[in-house]
Amino acid sequence: MKYWRQDIECIDREELVKLQSRRLSEMVKRIYHNVPFYKNLFDQKGINPNDIKDISQLNELPFTTKKDLRDNYPFGLFAVPQSEVVRLHASSGTTGKPTVVGCTKNDLEMWSEVVARSLTMAGITNRDIMQVAYGYGLFTGGLGIHYGVEKVGASVIPISTGNTKKQLQLMMDFGSTAIACTPSYLAYLAESIEENGVKDKIKLKRAVCGAEPWSEELRRHIQEILGIKAFNIYGLSEVIGPGVAMECECQNGSHIHEDHFVPEIINPETGDVLPYGEVGELVFTTLTKEAMPLLRYRTRDLCTLNIEKCECGRTLVRMGTILGRSDDMLIIRGVNVFPSQVESVLMDIYETTPNYVLTVDRKNNLDTLEIKVEIADKFWTTEIREIENLKKRIAQSVQSTLGISAVIKLAEPHTLSRSEGKAVRVIDNRKK
Amino acid sequence: MIIKQLSIFLEDKTGSLARVTGILAQHGINMSAFCVADATDYGILRMVVARPELASDILRNHNYSVHINDVVCLKLKDVSGSLNKALKVLSDNDICIDYMYAYASTDGVAISVMHSNDNNRMIEVLQNNKMELMPASEML
The missing domain is CATH 3.40.50.12780 (ANL, N-terminal domain)
Incomplete structure (x- = not known):
């Protein structure tokens, strides 16, 4: 039918x-x-x-x-x-x-x-x-x-x-x-x-x-x-x-x-x-x-x-x-950012999982965005420089998709909260 | 003469190294040699253990991101100049070392864990120059 x-x-x-x-x-x-x-x-x-x-x-x-x-x-x-x-x-x-x-x-x-x-x-x-x-x-x-x-x-x-x-x-x-x-x-x-x-x-x-x-x-x-x-x-x-x-x-x-x-x-x-x-x-x-x-x-x-x-x-x-x-939308340095955009960037990066937390803060009157993302289970390298390259690659991709720069932090696998209901992926410290 | 090395991604936070060593201790796995390469907010724990596949499975089951790769372990006399001699041989043969770490045991032998751009050639060069390498079977 x-x-x-x-x-x-x-x-x-x-x-x-x-x-x-x-x-x-x-x-x-x-x-x-x-x-x-x-x-x-x-x-x-x-x-x-x-x-x-x-x-x-x-x-x-x-x-x-x-x-x-x-x-x-x-x-x-x-x-x-x-x-x-x-x-x-x-x-x-x-x-x-x-x-x-x-x-x-x-x-x-x-x-x-x-x-x-x-x-x-x-x-x-x-x-x-x-x-x-x-x-x-x-x-x-x-x-x-x-x-x-x-x-x-x-x-x-x-x-x-x-x-x-x-x-x-x-x-x-x-x-x-x-x-x-x-x-x-x-x-x-x-x-x-x-x-x-x-x-x-x-x-x-x-x-x-x-x-x-x-x-x-x-x-x-x-x-x-x-x-x-x-x-x-x-x-x-x-x-x-x-x-x-x-x-x-x-x-x-x-x-x-x-x-x-x-x-x-x-x-x-x-x-x-x-x-x-x-x-x-x-x-x-x-x-x-x-x-x-x-x-x-x-x-x-x-x-x-x-x-x-x-x-x-x-x-x-x-x-x-x-x-x-309209109330999930983050305005960071005047740019409209949706968490879903970050997700789509991360989905294309195979060394990470699509689990992430965005932290927005304000330092010296400037908005900052930190993206913490889990590294994939299968670690692919033993070299710091390759991990640094990965971080750079994510940052560049975020920059070109969102139009703003972000600090990328990597987390161990399975350490960011998994949702069994709605995902909490944004921490906005500017509201305090 | 290839030895398997484990690399584990660790976040830079208090106790994260202790968690790994705790898991290994629980399973009776001894670390023969290790080092921590650290960046701003994370580090890579590299180590040589007796049963690398088992250790890797155990750590993966504990949700660690683990990578296994090949390294070479060079046995040296624990005396002044012995490392220098080995390194000179390598540089004369145009072998570039990416990273290395070492430990000295009580019986006058120092072990140097090395990774180069071409491990197989490194083994060949070292053996041709009568340097002693540690076989995987000797790892305890």
């Missing part, structure tokens, strides 16, 4: 606009009448929800930000009474109060549907056995994928994160053909599979990876080591969780399920909508979500949108690789 919902996934774009417009018009009224936050916002700006009839009017409407979610913690943005909310998720809240996400029965149904579509895009069918190695719990990753796998009819192994030994054991014993996890964890698993020499004992064919940005080089690395295809899944809990967008077999951008989530790319400084193809902040409007509908929610993820019809036949718009989060 190639599509889960061909009628939607390959929809004529004019038809899509009609569908979106109808849904937006209804959604705007719903939030105006049920969410005091939106009513105030509309009233302040003199917007009458009855005037909103077309998706092209979206850019006249106000944004919703993470701060709005925090300010209305916990249930202030809910548009339905508690009796209709059947699930609550929350973000980790590392940078303040957690943000809460609620779902009605219909929301859960819609979520399973978009995940089922997504898994089908990655070629997963009811003949697959899928290991879900995302965290189960408050994090939307585990449960979100879980119900989609069940909807597709594949066998789900709800193993959750961590315990690599057990992951490998079940992968071999149960013959898992697919896995869902973060790309950095898959890279770690791939390493473990290589180290344990069990590659011929696993049947893995496809991986669905998300929850953190990853580079094309990391994908290549994983695909080569494991001999599998790895697909990007995109999502964020505020919008629904994983399944907002997904890569198809062409692996050239992730299709956004536009019948439910309308994307826009804006200039993060001015808020102006940018044309297709330009890099900017991704913004989502949830058209059908009942418990917590969001109007023009600013994701802080930076990417591009591609409206061209995909070779897979889908007409749904594709988002490009996440180039970083």
Whole structure:
């Protein structure tokens, strides 16, 4: 099976606009009448929800930000009474109060549907056995994928994160053909599979990876080591969780399920909508979500949108690789730097592993960047000068890719932290 | 007459050498000779041990980056001028030494671990000049 919902996934774009417009018009009224936050916002700006009839009017409407979610913690943005909310998720809240996400029965149904579509895009069918190695719990990753796998009819192994030994054991014993996890964890698993020499004992064919940005080089690395295809899944809990967008077999951008989530790319400084193809902040409007509908929610993820019809036949718009989060982006000596760029440099240097930590500091009013990278297991030299040459080579490559100079430090193998969840790779000492 | 040398990448931090020697001690591996070449924030521990393959496997299992290469061990009388004589032979034959380190034992013999641009020719030249080399079998 190639599509889960061909009628939607390959929809004529004019038809899509009609569908979106109808849904937006209804959604705007719903939030105006049920969410005091939106009513105030509309009233302040003199917007009458009855005037909103077309998706092209979206850019006249106000944004919703993470701060709005925090300010209305916990249930202030809910548009339905508690009796209709059947699930609550929350973000980790590392940078303040957690943000809460609620779902009605219909929301859960819609979520399973978009995940089922997504898994089908990655070629997963009811003949697959899928290991879900995302965290189960408050994090939307585990449960979100879980119900989609069940909807597709594949066998789900709800193993959750961590315990690599057990992951490998079940992968071999149960013959898992697919896995869902973060790309950095898959890279770690791939390493473990290589180290344990069990590659011929696993049947893995496809991986669905998300929850953190990853580079094309990391994908290549994983695909080569494991001999599998790895697909990007995109999502964020505020919008629904994983399944907002997904890569198809062409692996050239992730299709956004536009019948439910309308994307826009804006200039993060001015808020102006940018044309297709330009890099900017991704913004989502949830058209059908009942418990917590969001109007023009600013994701802080930076990417591009591609409206061209995909070779897979889908007409749904594709988002490009996440180039970083507008708040992950480091500005070093005035240059925008994304950790993913450093990763792509390191992937091309075979004497190192793609494990790294970036430390940014300020010395004598000048920003400094240090890149600590692990040396590969197989040491290739006994000469200091060859190691110095390697450091020089990395520094030059960083300079030409990032446009800034960096101090390169080498670490012993397996000494930098490996992530079983999201990778922490940046230490910015300037904030102190 | 080729001896296997182990090179281990070590970060420059307190205790990193002790960790390696601790692992070797635990497995009863004796270091016959060693030296540490150090750069700003890391070093390379080079050493000659009795069972280099075993030592290398053990260290790799402890996540060390280990490289094995060939060196030559020259036996010298532990007296003034003996090293100089050997080095002169090498320089006269246009052999360039990349690095070397030495140790003297109690029985009047000094061992010099050497690596050159052409180890095989170095062995040939030294043997032609009646210099005594240590075979791998003698490593304890």
